[in-house]
Amino acid sequence: GLSHLDTLGISASNPQIDFAKTQAWKSGVVNQLTSGIKTLVTKNGGKILEGTGTFTGSHSLEVSGSAGTTKVTFKNCVIATGSSPIHIPSFPIGPRILDSTGALNLQKVPKSMVIIGGGYIGLELGFVYRKLGAQVTVVEMMDTVLPGFDSDVVKHMTRKLKKDKFTVLTQAKALGYKETQNGLVLQVEQAGKTQDLECEYLVVSVGRRPNAKGFGLERTGVQVDERGFIKVDKHMRTNVGHLYAIGDVAGQPMLAHHASYQGEIAAEVIAGHHAEDHAKVCPAVVFTDPEVAVVGMSEDEAKAKGLEIMTGQFPFVALGKAKAQNDTEGFVKIIANKTSEEVLGMVIVGHNAGDLIGEGLIGIEMGAFLDDFGTTIHPHPTLTEAIMEAAKKAKGQAIHVLN
Structure with a gap:
């Protein structure tokens, strides 16, 4: 944000958002990608x-x-x-009630938005419009946002949502709505009490x-x-x-x-070749701010399977590259089998997490151990050093944080 630039000695006064231009840029990129695929198909002899x-x-x-x-x-x-x-019958999609597709196609930034569903799609959309200035409320039926994700991810994201001034209602249920001149009033039940939430737009994001x-x-x-x-x-x-x-x-x-x-x-x-799905793992990335990237087992999943594990967590704030960029939010966490030290999973919360998870993905797919990450020389100064340090931390051998 601008405060980040100001910290670095860069000032930008009175910035403006031309949201129509932003949407045009988005549509242009999508069109480039889809037309590129069409070209590849036809150039390779395919017919559309x-x-x-x-x-x-x-x-x-x-x-x-x-x-x-x-x-x-x-x-x-x-x-x-x-x-x-997935559409909810009691909340029919229309001009003021949107699904994720409709939310991506708004032509102006709303003053307020309520999102039913605190999963990854709901939060991704929420961060987009909160960053653009909308007041965003998230209504989630479960007891946390990002249900099913690693508990450390959930804790970090919960703190970030509060810091960014989201309103988050967990263990809450959307009951119904009334239309108003400028939007909607949503009735929500939480802890036995009902409250009304006013908004310009309601986004239904409860899965696909x-x-x-x-x-x-x-x-x-x-x-x-x-x-x-x-x-x-x-x-x-x-x-x-x-x-x-x-x-x-x-x-x-x-x-x-x-x-x-x-x-x-x-x-x-x-085509007559031998091929099969042999992937051990598939990465997932949540494009919030900061990004969340996971691959393999979470700590909670490993424990639920009765595995004895060891974990190492390293914060980006302890890295020179992160400090220089003033992007110190988040951490790398590694989950490994306690007996064999084979790495079972990796969790990254932070800027560029989706790009960084590639190292963990390759390692886990190839059956890497903690020492494969921890004793391999990583370039300095880079964010990848956090992966090396997290692997060392799991064994009590971290250099740049206390063990």
């Missing part, structure tokens, strides 16, 4: 049919578009229909559901599980051998990079 596809059988479908209906037959098919935000209905999947014989996800094996095959499914529609984790990984496997298998 734009329209709505509907299965008419296990070897055929129809694509309805502006140019009419095209019938397609195929030997193999990959289903990659993704997911959609697989897109497995509405395109004739039932005509193919493909099976879905009780939650609506398409069942696949390690080769991405469904129960119908020539039909494959990847990405959000094929189950957790519902992350873009996981979908890409699965897509490559399906393509390789269809």
